[in-house]
Amino acid sequence: MVFHRDQVQALRDRLQEAPQFITIVAGPRQVGKTTLVRQALEKCAHLFIAVDQPAEPLATAFEDFTSQTSEMDGAPRDAAWLIRSWQNARRQLKAFKLNHPTQPFAFVLDEIQKIPRWSDTVKGLWDADRAQGLEMHVILLGSSPLLMQKGLTESLAGRYELMRATHWSFIEMHQAFDFTLNEYIYFGGYPGSARLIRDEERWRNYVLASLVQPSIDTDILQMTRVDKPALLKQLFELGASYSGQILALGKIKGQLQDAGNETTLAGYLDLLRNAGLLTGLQKYHVGAARRRASAPKFNVLNSALMSSATPYTFAQAQADRSYWGRLVESTVGAHLCNTATSNEEISYWRESPHEVDFVISDALRITAIEVKSGASTGKLSGLDEFVKQHPACKPLLVGTGGVDLTEFLSYPLAHWLELA
Structure with a gap:
């Protein structure tokens, strides 16, 4: 069919x-x-x-x-x-x-x-x-x-x-290619690579050579003046590897060769986002100016981009609970980004020692989302503190102890604003 x-x-x-x-x-x-x-x-x-x-x-x-x-x-x-x-x-x-x-x-x-x-x-x-x-x-x-x-x-x-035409959702990959949830989390939502997942080396080579490289070399570098192409590629590689983590652009310059200033890096990150590769979520603030000044939280827009950027096999990724947790969180972030409409925003929140994985909002509603993939829920102090500071916010736990991850990935961002 x-x-x-x-x-x-x-x-x-x-x-x-x-x-x-x-x-x-x-x-x-x-x-x-x-x-x-x-x-x-x-x-x-x-x-x-x-x-x-x-x-x-x-x-x-x-x-x-x-x-x-x-x-x-x-x-x-x-x-x-x-x-x-x-x-x-x-x-x-x-x-x-x-x-x-x-x-x-x-x-x-x-x-x-x-x-x-x-x-x-x-x-x-x-x-x-x-x-x-x-x-x-x-x-x-x-x-x-x-x-x-x-x-x-x-x-x-x-x-x-x-x-x-966005990246494919879990429901689409499941219906079209019989992907399990864990397969979707690791191999992502590229239909062209779906039949290659039983040969992981072949799958990885396809993603890197047929998807990532043309997206950067053809879709970005041929249409936009990029003074430091090598820097843009390094930024993508670093961002994909650190997906799910907050990294100040000023602090990561030391990890990049020939790094430009923070404005240049922020511009390159915008190019990667528009190409459907990598985004940098901003910290939630009521004022838009303060959001733009925050350190970005990297999130790939298709989890295949994170998996292919690291040496973990499918089995090894599942065995490393810390890495798998970041992969699950990145999958949730990608799903939110790919299903958001133009009037909906996605951000994160952190005030040490508290943190919330994602904050979704529109003109009237706001929902704070915490993602849990471990055996137990653990403490939700970040979620509690954010709701305390923003009483109109609705809390949402996704994964262990909350909304099942399969269910969450079955509905667009707007659904979780309405039901939270």
Whole structure:
């Protein structure tokens, strides 16, 4: 049975509406963006063009309409090529609508960010379609949120709807690949590596060479000026290894070769977060300025990135309770980050000797989360102290003695704000 992510049905529903916005499908590398779009288009007439590959024949579910693309596959992928491709899609649309006036038609461009200044060209073409009343759905995909976001903020404000394709959740990996909870905690949520987990060395090499390296070398370094690429890579390696721990950027400079100032490191950490690799959670404060000034708590956005960065095998990781505890906590943090909406924030809290693993909040609600993976709950002094200082906060214990970890990973962040 073929597995469909929730976004597949969401995209199908949008295709049944009149085209009003460009649909942007963006997310980290290798989370199945192209697959989910193809699944959504199985019964919809469409022209799918991957920018870095030859154009495909028109795909349609209607037997009485067939047409071939006529693009010059050897032509450089520039603005002129994009205009010709769009014009070809318009011709296909008009021919299709002659016999199927009520059926949707979609034009899909994959890896759109590989076209220089793509957003300016798309803006002009999309606006022209609106002026002419052309009912053509346009779907743009990009393997790097960094590259996509730059174009969106520059030219397409108000013209698009963003569909996030995040890292896969435990429920998705369990349903699609029969992952156990412990397998998900260690091997993470990359669908492409799921069938390699019985050969751990092969799995590790795949994650490092096919996921981490291209995410940094292609998705970050090719689109952003990075004066010290080696420093950015070292920051990722250090952050992935220390996921679940709080490290002041000023203090870690000594562990990095050719380290820049703290502002440079903070900027590089933002780049890693936007690429879906690593984030630095800030300490919870009522004032936003004080949050930004705090030492970050590193958290990988997919636990595979932590496991592949350390020498522990699956068995060794489970045997080391301290390391396994950090891996569980990082899995919880990644889940919160990947399911948060734009109006929800994730932070941590520490006032020695007290600490809370995660604080989630929106404009009205706040929940403090403590994660326990040992045999017993132990003391919850940090949770108690935080609630004492913030009476409106709801405490939530996850793991031993609290909400079962499987249950917690089955619901998005908003659920735990509502139910806490």
